[in-house]
Amino acid sequence: xxxxxxxxxxxxxxxxxxxxxxxxxxxxxRHAAYLKRVAADAGALExxxxxxxxxxxxxxxxxxMRLLGRDxxxxxxxxxxxxxxxxxxxxxxxxxxxxxxxxxVLYTLxxxxxxxxxxxLDRCDRAAAAAYVAALQQPDGSFCxxxxxxxxxxxxxxxxxxxxxxxRLGDADVGxxxxxVDACRNFDGGYGCAPGAESHAGQVFCCVGxxxxxxxxxxxxxxxxxxxxxxRQCDSGxxxxxxxxxxxxxxxxxxxxxxxxxxxxHWIDGARLRSFILKCQDLPDGGxxxxxxxxxxxxxxxxxxxxxxxxxxxxxxxxxxxxxFALPEDVVESLGLEAQTVPRNDASLLDAWAAxxxxxxxxxVK
Amino acid sequence: xxxFAAAFADVAPIEQDDGPAPVCAIAYAPEYARLMGFxxxxxxxxxxxxxxxxxxxxxxEHNAAHYTVWHVRRECLWALASNxxxxxxxxxxxxxxxxxxxxxxxxxxxxxxxLVEKIGQAAAADELALISTALRDDAKNYHxxxxxxxxxxxxxxxxxxxxxxxxLLDADVYNNSAWNHLYQVKAQLGCDPVEEVxxxxxxxxxxxxxxxxxxxxxxxxxxxxxxxxxxxxxxxGAEGVRSQMALVELLKTSDPGRASTIARRLAELDATRARYxxxxxxxxxxxx
Numbered sequence: 001x002x003x004x005x006x007x008x009x010x011x012x013x014x015x016x017x018x019x020x021x022x023x024x025x026x027x028x029x030r031h032a033a034y035l036k037r038v039a040a041d042a043g044a045l046e047x048x049x050x051x052x053x054x055x056x057x058x059x060x061x062x063x064x065m066r067l068l069g070r071d072x073x074x075x076x077x078x079x080x081x082x083x084x085x086x087x088x089x090x091x092x093x094x095x096x097x098x099x100x101x102x103x104x105v106l107y108t109l110x111x112x113x114x115x116x117x118x119x120x121l122d123r124c125d126r127a128a129a130a131a132y133v134a135a136l137q138q139p140d141g142s143f144c145x146x147x148x149x150x151x152x153x154x155x156x157x158x159x160x161x162x163x164x165x166x167x168r169l170g171d172a173d174v175g176x177x178x179x180x181v182d183a184c185r186n187f188d189g190g191y192g193c194a195p196g197a198e199s200h201a202g203q204v205f206c207c208v209g210x211x212x213x214x215x216x217x218x219x220x221x222x223x224x225x226x227x228x229x230x231x232r233q234c235d236s237g238x239x240x241x242x243x244x245x246x247x248x249x250x251x252x253x254x255x256x257x258x259x260x261x262x263x264x265x266h267w268i269d270g271a272r273l274r275s276f277i278l279k280c281q282d283l284p285d286g287g288x289x290x291x292x293x294x295x296x297x298x299x300x301x302x303x304x305x306x307x308x309x310x311x312x313x314x315x316x317x318x319x320x321x322x323x324x325f326a327l328p329e330d331v332v333e334s335l336g337l338e339a340q341t342v343p344r345n346d347a348s349l350l351d352a353w354a355a356x357x358x359x360x361x362x363x364x365v366k
Numbered sequence: 367x368x369x370f371a372a373a374f375a376d377v378a379p380i381e382q383d384d385g386p387a388p389v390c391a392i393a394y395a396p397e398y399a400r401l402m403g404f405x406x407x408x409x410x411x412x413x414x415x416x417x418x419x420x421x422x423x424x425x426x427e428h429n430a431a432h433y434t435v436w437h438v439r440r441e442c443l444w445a446l447a448s449n450x451x452x453x454x455x456x457x458x459x460x461x462x463x464x465x466x467x468x469x470x471x472x473x474x475x476x477x478x479x480x481l482v483e484k485i486g487q488a489a490a491a492d493e494l495a496l497i498s499t500a501l502r503d504d505a506k507n508y509h510x511x512x513x514x515x516x517x518x519x520x521x522x523x524x525x526x527x528x529x530x531x532x533x534l535l536d537a538d539v540y541n542n543s544a545w546n547h548l549y550q551v552k553a554q555l556g557c558d559p560v561e562e563v564x565x566x567x568x569x570x571x572x573x574x575x576x577x578x579x580x581x582x583x584x585x586x587x588x589x590x591x592x593x594x595x596x597x598x599x600x601x602x603g604a605e606g607v608r609s610q611m612a613l614v615e616l617l618k619t620s621d622p623g624r625a626s627t628i629a630r631r632l633a634e635l636d637a638t639r640a641r642y643x644x645x646x647x648x649x650x651x652x653x654x
Contacts, residue, residue: 051382051402052432100380100409101434148437150476187549187585196519196553197512198546223646227611230642231577243542243577245506267642 004030004283016279016292019236023278026308026315027286028068031301032075034286035061038298039076054098055088056110060302062117066328067305069318078118085114086124093128094146104146105136109158112165116331121165130168133159140183141176152193153184157206160213161325164337169213178216181207189224201232201241205254212261212324212339222342226264229255237272238280238291248290249280249300252307253326260310260323263342274313277304370401370424373417379403380410398428408438414445423460430468436477444484454485462496469500475509479516490521498530505534506543515550527551539569545578549585559590563597574606584615607635618650626650 007024039061041047050057058081065072072078088095088111094103095111108129115121136144136159143155156177163169183195184207190199191207204225211217232239232255238247239255252273259265279292280300287296288304308314309321319328324339380403401424408418422439425432447453461481465474478496482489494517500510518524528551534544552562566583570576587594598616601609610628617625629647633640 049398049429049431052429052434096434100406102437104433146437148440148476148480150479186546188581192546193508193512194515196515196550198508198543200508223649227642228581230639233638235638242506244540264642264645267639267645269638269641272638 007283017236019272023275024281024283026278027281027283030283030286031305032065032068032070034296035065035301036075052097052101055085055095055107055114056097057298058084059110059113060298062114063327064302064305066117066319067309067314067321069316073118081114082118082120082123085111089124093125093132102146103132105133105143105155105158105162106145108133109162112162113327116165116327116335126166130163130166130171133162134171137172141173141180153181153191153203154193154206156181157210160210164213165335174214178211178214178219181210182219189221189228198242199228201251201254205258208258208261209324212341215340217340217342220262222262226259226262226267229259230268233268233273236276237269238276239273246291247276249277249288249307250290250303252277253303256307256310257323261341263344265310266344270311274308274311277307280304370404370421374404377404377407380406401425414442416446418442426464430464430471430474433473436473440477440480454481457481458489458492465496465500469504469507472509475513479513487521490517490523493517494523505538505541511543511547524551524554535569539573540576540578542578545582549582559586559593560596562586563593567600575608577608580608580612584612587616614646622650
């Protein structure tokens with residue numbers, strides 16, 4: 001019996017939700033095996049039902065594999081995945097969730113992230129993709145998700161991140177994009193999907209991420225937002241997305257990444273968050289669930305591994321994750337992607353940015 | 367299924383194709399797979415007809431999250447409605463049923479929004495009623511709330527919202543969605559910040575550590591000096607951890623030294639956020 005199996009056997013279900021109980025060990029081999037199994041299991045019902053977001057699933061799986069220190073392209077079938085992502089590009093330049101599906105900015109970003117991870121961005125029609133994304137921008141700076149015209153701050157992030165990946169950020173009106181995101185800032189310091197909509201940690205990631213790419217973090221109310229984000233940590237150590245909601249592993253990523261962008265990721269209790277994520281592992285079979293004892297999926301496996309990566313809790317020599325672009329740091333570096341972030345404990349830098357904006361000076365580069 | 371096979375007898379189904387990746391045969395949900403075969407063929411042929419409308423309903427029953435199915439459904443509806451507008455009112459009834467069965471589904475709420483937009487003002491009251499029903503089952507449903515805000519901003523109807531929020535907060539004073547909505551309603555209808563602080567404190571009497579209520583009261587205290595004075599007077603000598611957190615916010619400019627001392631004490635009282643409070647204490651101490 002391996003150490004992981006012993007830990008799994010010793011782990012009484014009832015103690016999983018007890019924060020005083022120590023967590024099981026991290027089982028990277030199991031998670032890698034789980035990701036390979038999911039990628040190969042095209043016969044499963046889940047696979048058929050999630051066809052419409054296939055390319056996002058590929059992005060989550062590939063990134064998690066890379067963060068686990070594995071040769072993701074070799075183990076998950078890089079050339080086939082490049083073809084899968086390319087096959088999602090439509091005549092309008094955008095990408096659908098799978099071949100033959102309508103273009104949407106969500107899947108356009110996922111497809112470009114997959115191509116970036118596999119070093120194959122030049123295998124798609126980059127100019128057409130950039131034109132598709134830029135054309136989704138509205139006069140108020142917001143972005144529609146697709147030709148149907150729905151507006152959401154998630155799409156602001158997807159659009160700016162996609163254009164940055166394509167090296168065509170200038171194709172959008174970045175200033176207006178930031179102004180729209182700022183119009184979605186609430187009285188609690190957080191952000192919602194539209195002006196006045198309730199703050200939600202997932203939307204906060206999209207909004208602050210968009211502002212980081214737009215180099216407008218000076219618009220964030222840092223003390224207020226960081227307080228609200230720190231309040232999201234529950235007694236279990238896990239993070240929730242809104243007040244009085246249950247903790248969920250996905251917020252380990254959405255919240256910790258924002259705190260990292262704002263130089264405040266050490267303001268919450270990292271050890272207890274790590275413990276919560278470890279308790280969400282499916283130890284016999286691999287994969288990470290939304291909360292302890294639940295079934296794992298690729299989405300939460302990515303967010304759990306991403307959270308552990310931001311916590312510096314992944315042992316050995318493996319790439320870290322970039323908090324803004326949600327890609328391994330080496331990929332971000334090789335593409336020369338840049339965004340604004342606040343160094344730890346340097347709130348004065350934000351004040352300097354804000355003052356510079358007021359004075360109309362040149363933008364400070366990170 | 368047999369009826370679809372007959373209705374689409376002239377259509378050659380297209381199987382799922384993820385490119386040259388090794389794809390096994392679909393082993394489960396054979397009916398869904400067969401319907402999807404027709405649907406992929408429709409995506410190629412661009413047919414928009416009553417039989418495609420029925421096909422999308424059958425597919426949505428299997429998988430309400432499939433966004434392209436809903437796209438094609440709307441295109442059918444828009445195309446068919448030019449001859450028969452009643453098809454849109456039928457769709458209001460049908461989609462309300464789907465929304466009731468799949469309240470957390472993103473696509474159905476967006477479908478509702480597109481439909482209401484197509485019909486216009488006449489559908490607004492219906493939509494608010496449907497949302498109210500959805501919020502009775504799940505008072506924090508994010509899609510339902512954002513649709514509600516959209517209806518109000520687009521077609522009006524704010525006057526009834528105060529009563530709506532009050533009822534939800536009476537049912538659950540910790541409902542953050544309701545506090546946020548109340549704030550939007552007050553911003554729209556206008557209010558006295560002092561009265562907002564007073565009524566919020568009344569609710570806090572029975573729920574002292576209610577994060578949402580404190581953040582709400584602080585928002586009005588930040589916008590109005592009299593409201594700030596009223597909240598400060600309450601917090602001085604009040605029991606509980608959140609009244610101390612509010613003091614840090616209220617005193618951070620006028621008395622940063624005292625705010626810093628309180629933040630340092632909070633690092634003991636609020637162990638989960640001890641690092642946050644220590645950082646606040648340092649910052650208030652040295653003016654950053």
